[in-house]
Amino acid sequence: MSGTIRILLLDDHPVLRHGVRALLDTQPDFEVVAEAGSADEAVAAATAHAADVALVDLDLGADPVSGAECPDGIAAARGILRARPDTRVLVFTAYDSDADIVRAIDAGASGYLVKDSRPVELFRAIRSAASGEGALAGRISERLQERTQHPDDILTARELEVLALAASGLSNRDLAQRLVVSEATVKTHLHHAFTKLGAENRQAAIATAVKRGLIRI
Numbered sequence: 001m002s003g004t005i006r007i008l009l010l011d012d013h014p015v016l017r018h019g020v021r022a023l024l025d026t027q028p029d030f031e032v033v034a035e036a037g038s039a040d041e042a043v044a045a046a047t048a049h050a051a052d053v054a055l056v057d058l059d060l061g062a063d064p065v066s067g068a069e070c071p072d073g074i075a076a077a078r079g080i081l082r083a084r085p086d087t088r089v090l091v092f093t094a095y096d097s098d099a100d101i102v103r104a105i106d107a108g109a110s111g112y113l114v115k116d117s118r119p120v121e122l123f124r125a126i127r128s129a130a131s132g133e134g135a136l137a138g139r140i141s142e143r144l145q146e147r148t149q150h151p152d153d154i155l156t157a158r159e160l161e162v163l164a165l166a167a168s169g170l171s172n173r174d175l176a177q178r179l180v181v182s183e184a185t186v187k188t189h190l191h192h193a194f195t196k197l198g199a200e201n202r203q204a205a206i207a208t209a210v211k212r213g214l215i216r217i
Contacts, residue, residue, distance in 0.1 A: 005130045006033045008051035008087070010042040010076055012060045020055070020092075023119055030126065039071035043079035051087050052130045054080050056109075058093040058100055077107045088129040092122070098214045099160040106157060155193055155214060162189040164215040167206045 007024060009032055011017040017035055024030045034045035038060055046054065058073035077089045088110040093100070096114045104112050110129045113122060155163070165175055172190075176183045190202065199205035209215045 003029060004031050005029055005053060005126060006031050006049070006051045007126065008032075008034045008036065008042065008045055008049065008054040008080070010036045010039075010054065010060075010073065011057040012037045023122070024126075027123055030123075036076075039073070039076035039079060042076045043083055046080040046083040046087060050084065053126050054087050054089045055092050055126070056080070056089055058091060058095055058104070074103050074107045077104065077109055081108045088132070090125055090129045095216055096213070097164075097216045098155070099164045100216070102157045102160060153196060155196055155209075159189050159193045159196075160209075160214060162186060163193050163205060163209055166190065166202055167210070167215055167217045 007030055009017060009021060009024070011020065014037065017037070021032050021035065024032055033051055034049040036042035036045045042054070042056070045051075054077070056073045056076055060072050060076070073091060073093065077091070080087055080089060089108060090111040090113065091104045091109050092113050092115060094115045096112075101112055111125050113125050117125075162175060162179070165178060170178065172183050172186045175186045179186070190205070193209075194200065194202075194205050197205050197208045199208050206215070206217070210217055
């Protein structure tokens with residue numbers, strides 16, 4: 001890699017994206033080679049421009065015409081890495097729930113940073129990602145470490161996913177269709193989640209998970 005770090009910036013809010021770009025432009029070794037406002041635009045930009053780091057937001061909003069939820073930053077990360085396997089994906093988002101963090105890492109992200117981080121932390125994370133090192137904020141790294149140290153007490157990635165989808169209002173049948181599994185499998189995942197959270201039902205489990213920062217609604 002050359003001395004200049006080439007950056008692809010993905011955020012669906014033009015004003016926020018402009019602000020982040022202006023911040024990155026203050027660094028002499030950074031060059032924003034492409035911007036994108038959606039997952040599809042990000043994949044197209046990654047195909048057209050060789051970036052060392054893709055700075056990716058998770059929540060990419062809804063389609064302005066149909067109102068349907070757009071593919072999120074996780075889908076964008078997977079698409080970027082398919083187009084450019086050598087690009088390092090750094091998630092830069094407002095959310096830090098366990099479910100979001102686990103999904104991002106599972107999708108191939110090299111780092112995860114929340115938007116309330118200081119500029120110097122963002123700069124450090126980009127340089128770490130570009131150099132091939134992990135780029136995880138302190139508290140996020142601690143939470144991932146806790147997951148590996150206490151696997152029997154921690155919700156698995158699938159249990160987090162099922163509970164997060166349940167929190168959005170999906171029924172067991174809807175969950176089974178979304179995840180392409182049987183309703184019995186969904187019930188098993190929910191039962192395991194209830195047990196680990198010490199909850200007696202779905203509502204209590206969701207409330208506990210949200211309170212602990214495991215999922216968001």
